Amino acid sequence: MNLLPFGQLPPHAPRRFVPAQIDLGEWSQIAPLFDQLEKCAGDCSSVHALEQWLRDWSELSAAVDEELSRRHIAMTCHTDNAEAEKAFLHFVEKIEPQLKPRQFKLAEVYLAHPLRSQLPRDRYEVFDRDTKVQVELFRPQNVPLETQEAKLGQQYQKLCGALTVQFRGEEKTLIQMARYLEETDRPLRQEAWELVANRRLQEAEKFEEIFEQLLKLREEIAANAGFGNYLEYAFRARHRFDYSPEDCRRFHGAIEQEVMPVLGELQARRREQLKLPALRPWDLSVDPLNRPPLRPFEQVEQMVEKTQRIFDQLEPTLAKGFQIMRELRLLDLANRKGKAPGGYQSTLNEARLPFIFMNAVGVQRDVETLLHESGHAFHALATQEEDLFAYRSAPIEFCEVASMSMELLANEYLEEFYAPSEAARARVKHLETIIEILPWIATVDAFQHWIYSHPGHGRAERTAAWLELMDRFGGDVDWTGYDKARANLWHRQLHIFLHAFYYIEYGIAQLGALQVWMNSKQNKPKALQAYRKALALGGSKPLPELFAAADCRFDFSVATLRPLVQMVRKESAR
Numbered sequence: 001m002n003l004l005p006f007g008q009l010p011p012h013a014p015r016r017f018v019p020a021q022i023d024l025g026e027w028s029q030i031a032p033l034f035d036q037l038e039k040c041a042g043d044c045s046s047v048h049a050l051e052q053w054l055r056d057w058s059e060l061s062a063a064v065d066e067e068l069s070r071r072h073i074a075m076t077c078h079t080d081n082a083e084a085e086k087a088f089l090h091f092v093e094k095i096e097p098q099l100k101p102r103q104f105k106l107a108e109v110y111l112a113h114p115l116r117s118q119l120p121r122d123r124y125e126v127f128d129r130d131t132k133v134q135v136e137l138f139r140p141q142n143v144p145l146e147t148q149e150a151k152l153g154q155q156y157q158k159l160c161g162a163l164t165v166q167f168r169g170e171e172k173t174l175i176q177m178a179r180y181l182e183e184t185d186r187p188l189r190q191e192a193w194e195l196v197a198n199r200r201l202q203e204a205e206k207f208e209e210i211f212e213q214l215l216k217l218r219e220e221i222a223a224n225a226g227f228g229n230y231l232e233y234a235f236r237a238r239h240r241f242d243y244s245p246e247d248c249r250r251f252h253g254a255i256e257q258e259v260m261p262v263l264g265e266l267q268a269r270r271r272e273q274l275k276l277p278a279l280r281p282w283d284l285s286v287d288p289l290n291r292p293p294l295r296p297f298e299q300v301e302q303m304v305e306k307t308q309r310i311f312d313q314l315e316p317t318l319a320k321g322f323q324i325m326r327e328l329r330l331l332d333l334a335n336r337k338g339k340a341p342g343g344y345q346s347t348l349n350e351a352r353l354p355f356i357f358m359n360a361v362g363v364q365r366d367v368e369t370l371l372h373e374s375g376h377a378f379h380a381l382a383t384q385e386e387d388l389f390a391y392r393s394a395p396i397e398f399c400e401v402a403s404m405s406m407e408l409l410a411n412e413y414l415e416e417f418y419a420p421s422e423a424a425r426a427r428v429k430h431l432e433t434i435i436e437i438l439p440w441i442a443t444v445d446a447f448q449h450w451i452y453s454h455p456g457h458g459r460a461e462r463t464a465a466w467l468e469l470m471d472r473f474g475g476d477v478d479w480t481g482y483d484k485a486r487a488n489l490w491h492r493q494l495h496i497f498l499h500a501f502y503y504i505e506y507g508i509a510q511l512g513a514l515q516v517w518m519n520s521k522q523n524k525p526k527a528l529q530a531y532r533k534a535l536a537l538g539g540s541k542p543l544p545e546l547f548a549a550a551d552c553r554f555d556f557s558v559a560t561l562r563p564l565v566q567m568v569r570k571e572s573a574r
């Protein structure tokens with residue numbers, strides 16, 4: 001039984017190294033290929049042979065990666081299918097742990113190769129830099145610590161996932177409760193908000209304990225790798241070669257200076273429109289004019305058709321890419337029973353084709369998600385001709401430029417879904433979200449800078465540091481009577497628990513996306529050409545060069561941020 005939404009997808013290029021008839025779920029069949037690569041490296045007696053060896057390694061990595069993607073897709077499309085779950089877990093538990101040390105070994109072999117220095121610098125600079133860090137940071141004694149870290153992360157997710165409240169006689173998860181914050185009935189919003197806040201507070205002690213164990217582990221991991229603190233380690237481990245902790249702190253300052261006044265204006269307008277003396281935490285998501293939610297489509301096929309028409313107007317190559325995804329059934333978009341929650345874009349790395357998964361139910365958020373994930377899909381399509389596996393994906397700071405730009409560029413054609421006034425409303429809402437999220441990104445990032453540069457700090461000091469940031473970036477919201485909820489608000493931010501320091505990337509990418517959008521207002525064909533050119537580079541160039549190819553500055557200062565924020569302010573003024 002085929003559990004995948006799409007049919008037969010052949011490899012982008014015929015296999016050369018990996019046998020056609022291989023079971024990639026069997027380690028005993030994969031291991032000999034790693035043996036062979038390790039052994040053959042020594043036989044490479046020319047630069048040409050070494051490059052072919054790299055392509056063989058890439059072919060194997062892509063085949064194994066696609067196997068994992070396929071199993072993941074099958075499982076998320078059929079959460080009620082025990083076979084699909086078993087197949088995925090088998091790969092994660094039996095194959096992946098074997099792969100890691102073998103990939104590490106090949107990285108070592110490559111770095112030590114006598115001919116490596118003769119490879120063209122320009123072509124291999126980024127690959128070598130990444131591979132060196134992989135080898136430099138590897139410590140066998142950190143492997144079990146990282147497993148413990150992952151387990152604590154699971155505990156956090158399990159704790160969050162199990163939280164429910166009784167609301168109007170029904171048991172609801174906290175995710176299900178979020179929609180009540182958009183209800184125009186204010187007492188109902190307050191009731192929903194309080195229930196959720198109090199439910200989280202009941203677990204505050206557990207959240208703190210999980211976090212303190214994570215903190216201890218992370219400090220140990222950093223020390224084992226020879227770093228003074230986890231902040232320095234994380235910047236290296238996340239391959240942040242092109243910006244420093246100081247740059248991030250400057251970005252926080254720029255957000256404070258440039259975004260906070262605009263957020264203040266938005267909040268004042270919201271307060272006036274809602275006719276309230278002060279905004280409370282449950283007044284932030286509702287439509288300020290008390291209008292009912294937008295309904296962009298009834299059937300998912302309509303959403304796909306209208307999105308196609310948007311891309312047709314935007315740019316012919318992108319439009320063709322989306323058309324191909326439709327024809328090959330690389331879209332599974334409708335919400336249905338037995339599907340995992342959320343949305344993602346995944347790449348089938350051997351076929352070199354993207355796949356989009358989501359749970360559309362007919363709200364504006366679905367339209368935004370499809371545009372966002374399509375941006376990621378265009379990125380995957382743009383790198384199809386790249387033979388080095390590592391270069392077919394870009395650093396996350398730039399991946400999100402591809403997706404966030406697409407939301408902004410495509411939003412100009414929302415009239416495909418709406419009457420003009422509704423389209424304008426959807427656009428304003430989207431721009432407001434950008435203004436609201438930037439201070440939150442600064443808060444989450446600055447908090448982690450504080451945490452990991454204050455080893456041995458106590459719980460009260462940590463809370464004080466958080467509250468100081470809430471004062472700086474929280475905006476004009478009246479929390480009277482809810483001090484505890486405010487002091488523990490960070491407990492709900494998954495990244496702080498699961499992926500330390502991974503959050504500022506969204507802010508950096510938004511700077512890029514807003515610049516692409518600004519460029520498009522001057523000259524749309526030129527901006528789209530640069531966008532496509534930058535996407536086609538994949539991960540083959542350092543971040544500043546990827547930004548430059550997209551006609552953007554890679555700079556987090558006030559000078560870059562100010563004109564972008566002012567543009568958003570102007571465009572969102574009603």
Ligand SMILES: [Zn+2]
Pocket residue numbers: 372376399400403
């Ligand atoms: Zn994304």
